[in-house]
Amino acid sequence: MVTLRFLTPRRIVDYCRRLLSTDLVTALRPFYQAIRTDGLTHNPAEKRVNEESLRLLCSHLESLTGPSASGLPPDGHLGFYIPSGAEGAGGQGVSRLVRVQVDRSLLDPRAVISQILRSCKLLPKEKEREQMKRGQEMEKELGKVLRKGPVREKVRPPQAPVQTNTSALRELFKDAKREHSLEIWMRQALARSQASEVATLRGKIEGIEGALVQLLGIRGTRYDCGCNMERYHNCLSSLKGLSEDPKVAGQLGALRNRFVVFAPYTGISLEGDVMLFSGDSPAGWLAFLSEMRLHEEQLKLVPLYEKALSAVLLGIRIERRRVPEPGCEARAYAGSLRRVIRAVSEHLRLEESVQELPASLQDHQLAIVPDSDIPKVSQTGLFLAPASCSGPDLVEFICRNLDVASGRFSRYRRDIQVERQLWRQCQEELGLQRLSKDDSVTPDKMVVAIRHLLQSGVKSCRGLSLHITNYWSVPTDGIVCIPWDFMSREK
Numbered sequence: 001m002v003t004l005r006f007l008t009p010r011r012i013v014d015y016c017r018r019l020l021s022t023d024l025v026t027a028l029r030p031f032y033q034a035i036r037t038d039g040l041t042h043n044p045a046e047k048r049v050n051e052e053s054l055r056l057l058c059s060h061l062e063s064l065t066g067p068s069a070s071g072l073p074p075d076g077h078l079g080f081y082i083p084s085g086a087e088g089a090g091g092q093g094v095s096r097l098v099r100v101q102v103d104r105s106l107l108d109p110r111a112v113i114s115q116i117l118r119s120c121k122l123l124p125k126e127k128e129r130e131q132m133k134r135g136q137e138m139e140k141e142l143g144k145v146l147r148k149g150p151v152r153e154k155v156r157p158p159q160a161p162v163q164t165n166t167s168a169l170r171e172l173f174k175d176a177k178r179e180h181s182l183e184i185w186m187r188q189a190l191a192r193s194q195a196s197e198v199a200t201l202r203g204k205i206e207g208i209e210g211a212l213v214q215l216l217g218i219r220g221t222r223y224d225c226g227c228n229m230e231r232y233h234n235c236l237s238s239l240k241g242l243s244e245d246p247k248v249a250g251q252l253g254a255l256r257n258r259f260v261v262f263a264p265y266t267g268i269s270l271e272g273d274v275m276l277f278s279g280d281s282p283a284g285w286l287a288f289l290s291e292m293r294l295h296e297e298q299l300k301l302v303p304l305y306e307k308a309l310s311a312v313l314l315g316i317r318i319e320r321r322r323v324p325e326p327g328c329e330a331r332a333y334a335g336s337l338r339r340v341i342r343a344v345s346e347h348l349r350l351e352e353s354v355q356e357l358p359a360s361l362q363d364h365q366l367a368i369v370p371d372s373d374i375p376k377v378s379q380t381g382l383f384l385a386p387a388s389c390s391g392p393d394l395v396e397f398i399c400r401n402l403d404v405a406s407g408r409f410s411r412y413r414r415d416i417q418v419e420r421q422l423w424r425q426c427q428e429e430l431g432l433q434r435l436s437k438d439d440s441v442t443p444d445k446m447v448v449a450i451r452h453l454l455q456s457g458v459k460s461c462r463g464l465s466l467h468i469t470n471y472w473s474v475p476t477d478g479i480v481c482i483p484w485d486f487m488s489r490e491k
Contacts, residue, residue, distance in 0.1 A: 028113055028116075029278075029279045030117060031113075031116060031117060031120065032279075033279070034082050034083075034120060035050045035054065035080050035081070035082060043081075043095070046081040046095055047081075049079055049080070049081060050080055050081055053078040053079055053080055054080075055071070056071045056072055056073070056078060057072075057078060057102070057116070059071035059072075060072045060102060060112070061109045061112060061113070064107060064108070064109045064112070064471070070104075072102055072104065076101055076102045076103070076104055077099055077100070077101055077102075078099070078100045078102060079097055079098070079099050079100070080097070080098050080100065080120065081095040081096070081097055081098075082095060082096055082098055082120060083095050098119065098120050100115075100116055100119045100120065101119070102115070102116070103115060108471070108473070109471065110473065198229075201229055201230065201233060202229070204233060205229065205232060205233050205236060208233070208236040208237060208240050209221050209236065211240060212236065212239060212240060212243060212260075215240070215243040215244075216243055216252055216255050216256065216260075217255075217256040217257065218255050218256065218257070218258055218259065218260050219257060219258060219259050220259050220260075221236065221239075221259070221260045221261070221262070222259060222260075222261045222262070222273075223235070223261075223262050223278070224261050224262065224263045224264070224275075225262060225263065225264055225278045231262075231278060232262065232278075235262040235276070235278050238281075238282050238285075239260070239276075239282070239285075241282065242282050242285070242286070248286055251286050251289045251290055252289065254274075254289050254292050255274055255289070258272065258273060258274050259273040259274070260273070260274050260276065261273050261274065261275050261276070262275075262276055262277075262278040263275040263276065263277065263278065264277065264278070265277055265328070265329055266280060266284070266285070266288045266329070267288075267295055267329025267330060267331055267332065268292065268295040268296060268298075268299050268329055268330040268331070269328070269329060269330065270299070270302065270320050270328070270329075270330055270333060272299065274289075274292070275329060276288070294331070295329070295330055295331045296330075298330050298331040298334040298335075299330035299331075299334075301334050302330060302333060302334050302337070305334055305337035305338060305341065306318040306337065308337075308341055309337055309340060309341050309344070309366075309368075312341060312344050312345050312348065313344060313361055313366065313398075314357065314358070314359070314360050314361040314362075315360050315361055315362040316361035316362070316364050316365065316366050316383075316398075317362070317364070317365045317366070318365075318366055318367070318368075319365045319366065319367045319382060320333075320367065321367050321369060328370070332370075333368065335387070336368045336370070336387035337368055337387075339387045339388070340368055340385060340387060340389070340394070343389070343390055343391035343394070344391045344394060344395065345391075346391055347390075347391030347392050347395060348391070348395070357395065357398075357399055358402070361398070363406070364381075364383065364398075364402065364405055364406070364409075365381070365382050365383065365405075365409070366382070366383045366385055366398075367382050367383070367384055367385070368385055368386075368387055369384050369385065369386055369387075370386070370387070374386070374389075374393075374397075375389050375393070375394055375397045375398075377401050377404050377405050377408060378408070379408060379412070379442045379444075380408060380409065380412040380442070380443075381404075381405045381406065381407070381408035381409025381410070381411075381412055382405070382409075383397075383398055383401070383405060411444070412443060415442075415443035415444045415447055416443045418443075418447050419443040419446050419447050419450070422447060422450040422451065422454070423435060423446075423450065425450075425454065426450045426453055426454060429454065430453065430454075430458070430461040430462065430464075431461060431462030431463065432461055432462075432463075432464055432465070432466050433463050433464060433465050434465040434466070435465075435466050435468075436465075436466075436467050436468070437449075437467065437468040437469070437484075438467070438468065438469040438470065440469075440470060441468050441469065441470075441484050445468075445484040445485070446468060446484065448484060448485065449468045449482075449484040449485070449486070452486065452487040455487075456487070464480055465479045465480065466479075466480050466482065467479050467480065467481045467482075468481075468482065468483075468484050469481050469482070469483065469484070470483050470484070471483055472486075
């Protein structure tokens with residue numbers, strides 16, 4: 001069983017990032033910060049309670065966006081110790097136990113997260129009122145789409161058959177030729193994405209982006225933590241505040257001629273971009289910038305380490321993961337490469353001839369990933385080797401899965417060509433402002449989603465930003481999320 005025991009707060013976010021999509025991890029960030037396990041070192045029992053409850057919560061959120069089962073206890077109760085800020089005897093912090101009742105009937109993971117934040121009093125009252133107002137507006141709009149009266153929040157009836165859980169979606173897509181439900185839903189989504197408050201927020205973001213380019217001499221900015229425009233605006237505002245402080249001008253000079261990315265971690269990316277953790281404070285950003293030279297030195301060594309690992313493993317091609325996650329920054333990645341090189345070379349030196357290895361591995365690809373349980377073969381045919389994997393285990397795994405990797409890579413090459421062609425066709429025919437997909441949507445799934453979109457005959461997508469993922473959502477940021485298998489879910 002996977003546990004979170006004795007993990008640092010950053011490692012907890014890393015673990016949850018592997019289970020959940022980026023936007024859900026971002027939404028949970030206030031909760032991570034509230035239950036910081038490093039603040040409970042004086043009480044290991046409270047620390048274990050928090051870690052186990054967080055694991056169960058993540059498994060439940062994952063079950064709402066994928067096929068996995070929920071790990072919630074039967075009563076749905078989870079307990080969390082949250083530091084109260086007061087000090088007890090001996091100067092130790094005092095924590096309060098908050099018992100959270102997770103509503104199993106909620107199907108939207110965002111609604112579950114809002115409930116958790118509200119139960120722990122981590123949702124500001126202004127934000128809560130704003131979300132309630134938006135929820136009422138969405139109910140009215142959805143009511144128009146379904147041609148019914150006001151719609152209640154979608155819930156799962158207790159002990160009801162699974163078929164009834166998707167009744168609203170079946171109603172939404174029923175008799176598409178006659179009612180054009182998808183067309184109406186897209187029209188309502190487009191109206192929300194073009195609302196005045198969203199347009200105003202976009203304008204503010206573009207203004208601050210331009211100001212930072214002028215003030216700091218950077219090449220541009222980007223947000224890699226999902227689709228949260230409000231959070232992106234806050235990060236930009238914080239950086240702009242630093243740029244106007246003459247005391248830190250020297251430290252900010254390190255950003256010149258670089259892209260600045262607000263990401264799930266802090267470091268230098270393998271492309272040389274400056275990654276600033278979106279959940280960190282400006283003081284944390286400045287602390288990183290003061291030692292950024294050390295990260296740049298490690299970045300220069302990365303190509304050399306990759307060539308060395310390729311030589312050790314008979315010419316295997318070393319690929320870099322494109323997913324922005326902790327452990328992928330240059331300094332950590334260089335350290336991971338060194339560990340794997342050492343482990344594999346020591347094993348092959350002891351085993352003078354490894355009978356299972358072929359003469360060459362040039363037709364295969366390997367990527368080093370942050371520590372995980374075991375090595376894997378991705379859906380694209382890529383060997384994923386955790387830095388903690390031992391040399392014998394990694395070599396044995398590669399030898400045992402050569403045929404599997406070859407088959408998946410061949411299928412991926414076919415799918416990626418079709419995906420690129422359909423991607424361009426979909427953007428042109430539907431007039432989308434932007435088409436993107438979640439990390440979990442592989443090329444074969446994306447091909448299915450795009451083909452169904454093109455076949456649906458929907459005409460209200462022009463100017464829309466569409467994100468293909470595993471759930472339905474129309475956040476106020478103007479990005480419309482639909483599941484990749486939206487056409488088959490009605491069945």
